[in-house]
Amino acid sequence: MNLKLRAMEPEDLELLYDIENDPEVWNVGATNVPYSRWHLKRFIESATDDIYTDGQVRLIAYTDRGVVGIVDLMNFDPRHQRAEIGVVIKSDFRNQGLASEALSQLSEYAKRILHLHQLYAIVSVENAASIALFSKLGYEKSAHLRDWLYDGQTYQDAEIFQTFI
Secondary structure: OOOOOEEEHHHHHHHHHHHOOOOOHHHHOOOOOOOOOOHHHHHHHOOOOHHHOOOOOEEEEEEOOOEEEEEEEEEOOOOOEEEEEEEOHHHHHOOOOOHHHHHHHHHEEEEEEEEEEEEEEEEEOOOHHHHHHHHHOEEEEEEHHHHHHHHOEEEEEEEEEEEEE
């Protein structure tokens, strides 16, 4: 499959709604509350696709089979030229190498267009798939964060995975 990244479009509302309201995704990210369609519609409409204005950029990953997921650069720090990176691939497209390809393309964009120096991800020590993904892409564990993530019942340690681009 030939994966590409593009800016968000209004027709991506249902995709964002499904992803942002998936409790499985809440346990691996920083969000733990549902989002309304109205809120997500406003998010899409207000996004300038300029990381300097928004402090983040969200791109849609797609192939000839349709939209497969999203990738994000967030917590952008222009002074230190770094950003946190994230990826969510729809469940029916997982384990096909698409997350790896999407993150590789996002990394190239961050390097060549945004001129970032480093990318990092905060990953639960329980998230074996993401640990394997970031390790495969050359990210190195640079810090261990105790009780960093809360899933509603217990705290989980997290690791910071970091790469220089």
